[in-house]
Amino acid sequence: MKPITKPEPVLVCRGICKSYGSGDIVERVLKRVDLEFSRGQASVLIGPSGSGKTTLLSILGCLLAPTEGELVIGNGMVDFTNKSSLTEVRRQKLGFIFQHAQLLPFMTIQDNLAIIGRNAGMTAADVDQRLDNLLDRLQLKPMRHKLPSQLSGGQRQRVAILRALLHRPSIVLADEPTAALDWNTGKTVVELLLEQARLEQAVLVVVTHDTRMLPLFDRILSIADGILTEQYQTAALENTFYTHS
């Protein structure tokens, strides 16, 4: 019997190491990262530039193979040697949000989203229904038939959030989703992202440079010199950051 208090983790990293280069010029970016994430948990990943945040997110996203260690998603261990199985994991279990929305410029918002849902194996009817619902929740209904170039940066990131959640992934990964937005727009986007990810009970990991965002998250993970540490509880941090920045 499963204990109710401690839910099964959806995403587990065990002893993940990552080095770039070979021979004399090996750069060890990640040194033994151990992590567990459970459903509906929102984490923020911080650290100086070049500390390996994107690298870690890429490994969690099955886009980059670790040099050592293992990654478990759901109840399966990820096989980093099999490209096609990595694609399968991304197709079904993962949602991504990038710094720029990276929508296909030649397709309407509706089409941009529909192809992702269809590719993930959803039926056309399911895609339609889900789109209606999510467009509504993210206040994007009027944008449905527009091209990405007709949207503002914040609107585009909201579409990106929708795209990341559409196929009901268990994990959503975002790399600096607000870096290209002004503070107010960025904050709204992150709040929406948190709200929707919690609603969908997805694991959420967000990389950001903006320390003002930290209080919004359940967990704060920090990388420096290849070592990942978990920081104080949110409540404590809130004070720390507001007094120091």
Place this chain on the structure above:
Amino acid sequence: MPTRLTTGFAASQSIASVIATKMLSHNRSRFFMTIVGIAIAFFLAAAQIGLLVGWINTNSAIINNTGVDIWVTAEQTATFDYGTPIPRHRVQQVASVPGINWAEGMLVGWATWRHPNGKPINVEIVGLDKSLAGKPAQMLAGDPEIIKQPETVIVDELFRDLLGVWEIGDEAEIQGKRVIVGGISQGVRTFTAAPFVFTSIKNAVTYTPFYREDEISYVIARIEAGADIQAVKSRIQREVSNVEVLTTAEFAERSVKYWMLETGVGITVIITGILGLLVGIVIMSQTLFAITQDHLANYATLLALGFHQNTLRLIVLTQSLTLGGLGIAVGAALFAVAAKASARTPIPLETTTAVSVGLILFSLLFCIGASWFSIRAIFKLDPVSVFHG
């Protein structure tokens, strides 16, 4: 939880074709220019092959038109146009071979026609026997029977200007002898630049310097119903001396091969045709590659978001077949127009179903080949690049 279908081929195909066509039509001017380019290249290739088919048809037209089974020729006859004299009594010899139902003669020889303005023109005289086998298939004016009259000939409407005769009753000279136009045929082209002039064998021997009174070029024969053509052929070969016996198909093939291969025109035309296709493949390859390069970041995003490499390749393939298909359709329409326009000229563009289907399939294969560089570019994509902007 909703049912999670795995993306089968049909689903990924429809996703791929949606992405492919929207990506293509996003840049309309490039889209249209490419189709125009491919259309012109395809037309070029089709026109060359159409020319070849037209020539082949011209070459073998009279042979096929004669409607006989067997041609008996002097040994080593290279082509219909270069008939060599054989004695007229070969007709009776052939006729008496068991299995032969009917046999007559035909004379093909060269002569000089004199235009009313004095200009000499080489013509190819075709002398027909009693039943007029080998007569023009279509007449613009007059009845072919007229050539049984002395000094009477049939010329083709295509060469009226060249020969300086326009109507029935017009006169000219062949080898210094008077001839009267008794009829005007339609669609009898020549490959040798010398127009065909039809008349009776009796008249023809008087116009052709190399033939004596009792000579002809060919014995043409039909076999009895149910007879084995090969058996009849070898029987003739055995019983009639100093001749070669060919079926109509063999004689047509020999004539065509002579003009296409021995003279080199066939090779020239084929090479030009292939060049046309190569131009097409280069245009296609370049455009596709440019489109793919423009969208590499988008492809990387799709890969990161869980699209399989195969789906992306399907996008490129769909684009190449869309561009190719439309280009070929436009090119084929151009060809149809050109073929129609050239139908009544001495140099027609013609085609057959097999040739058309073959060329289109071959061109589509070229299109698929042209997507190679683009597919390779996609194959090399690493989806991890999405995080690095």
